[in-house]
Amino acid sequence: MKPWQKLLRWFDREGRKLPWRGTRDPYRILVSEIMLQQTQVSRVIDFYRAWMKRFPTWNALAKASNAEIIHSWAGLGYNRRGLALRDIAKHVVHDGVPKSREAWLALKGIGPYTADALATFSLHERRWPIDTNLRRVGGRLWLGKPYPQPVDDERIRKYSASFIQHSPRFYDLPQAAFDLATSICTKTPACSMCPMKDDCLAAPKFLSGKVKTPKQMVKKSIERIHHGKKFPDRIYRGRILKAVRERSAGIDIDRLGQIVDDAFDNKQDMVWLEQMVQRLVQDHLVSRSKQRVTLPR
Numbered sequence: 128m129k130p131w132q133k134l135l136r137w138f139d140r141e142g143r144k145l146p147w148r149g150t151r152d153p154y155r156i157l158v159s160e161i162m163l164q165q166t167q168v169s170r171v172i173d174f175y176r177a178w179m180k181r182f183p184t185w186n187a188l189a190k191a192s193n194a195e196i197i198h199s200w201a202g203l204g205y206n207r208r209g210l211a212l213r214d215i216a217k218h219v220v221h222d223g224v225p226k227s228r229e230a231w232l233a234l235k236g237i238g239p240y241t242a243d244a245l246a247t248f249s250l251h252e253r254r255w256p257i258d259t260n261l262r263r264v265g266g267r268l269w270l271g272k273p274y275p276q277p278v279d280d281e282r283i284r285k286y287s288a289s290f291i292q293h294s295p296r297f298y299d300l301p302q303a304a305f306d307l308a309t310s311i312c313t314k315t316p317a318c319s320m321c322p323m324k325d326d327c328l329a330a331p332k333f334l335s336g337k338v339k340t341p342k343q344m345v346k347k348s349i350e351r352i353h354h355g356k357k358f359p360d361r362i363y364r365g366r367i368l369k370a371v372r373e374r375s376a377g378i379d380i381d382r383l384g385q386i387v388d389d390a391f392d393n394k395q396d397m398v399w400l401e402q403m404v405q406r407l408v409q410d411h412l413v414s415r416s417k418q419r420v421t422l423p424r
C-alpha cells in the first residue's frame with residue numbers, strides 16, 4: 128500500500144467530521160480558514176455554525192456593517208479578522224470569486240497559507256498548504272527532522288508534490304495530515320500508533336527514545352505590556368471592545384478605565400487607555416466622538 132493510501136485509510140476511520148469539510152465552496156472554506164487562524168478547532172466549530180447562519184453567502188456578508196461584524200465575531204478574538212473577511216466578501220461581490228491561487232493571494236487579508244488552502248480545497252489544485260501542523264508532519268515524514276522549521280518549507284513542498292501526485296483524493300491528504308498532527312504526530316509523537324510509521328524518516332529517531340523535546344518550539348511573540356499591568360495590552364483592548372459592544376449608546380472614555388482594569392489609575396494610565404482606544408479607532412473597531420466611544424456604524 129502506498130503511503131498516501133495508508134494516510135487516507137486512517138483518515139476515513141479516525142478523521143474529524145468538521146462542518147467546513149466535504150465542500151469546495153470557497154466562502155465556507157475561507158470563513159473556516161480565517162477563524163482557525165490563532166484559534167483552536169474546538170472553539171471555532173460553534174462560531175462557524177452561527178456565522179454561516181447569520182451570513183450564509185458572500186452577498187450577505189458584504190452587506191454587513193462594522194458593528195454587525197463586531198457583534199458576530201464577539202468571543203473569537205483578533206476582531207480585525209472579521210472585518211477583513213467582510214472586506215474580502217465585498218471584493219468578491221464586486222469582482223467575482225478569484226479563480227487561481229495568485230488571484231486569492233492578491234486580496235488584502237489573504238496570505239500564502241490561506242491562498243494555498245483555497246487552491247487545494249476549493250480549486251482542487253495539488254498543493255500542501257504549510258502551516259505549523261503540515262510543516263511538522265511533512266518535515267518528519269520526508270526530511271526526518273523531528274522539529275522542522277520554516278527554513279525547511281521549500282524542501283517539504285518539493286517532497287509533498289510526489290506524495291500527493293498519484294492520489295485521486297489529493298485534496299483530502301492535507302486534511303488527513305492536519306488530523307494526524309493534532310492527534311498522533313504531536314509535539315511528542317506517538318509513532319507506534321501512527322499509520323505512517325513504516326514510511327516516516329523521523330519515526331526511528333523518535334522510537335529509539337533519543338529525541339529530546341525542545342521546551343519552546345515556537346518563539347513566543349513579544350507582547351506589549353503597560354508598566355505595572357498584569358496582562359498584555361491585547362487583553363485590555365479586548366475588554367474595551369467588549370465594554371463598547373455591550374452598550375448600544377457607547378461609553379465615555381473616562382468611565383472605560385475602571386471597567387477594563389480594577390487598578391486603573393486616572394493619572395498614570397489615562398494616556399495608555401487613550402492610545403489603546405486610538406488604535407481601535409485606526410482598526411475600525413470603534414468610533415470616537417469627543418469623549419464618547421461607540422461601535423462604528
Ligand code: SF4
Nearest residue numbers: 312316318321324327
Ligand atoms: S511516524 Fe511519528 S513522526 Fe512520523 S508522522 Fe507518524 S507520528 Fe509523526
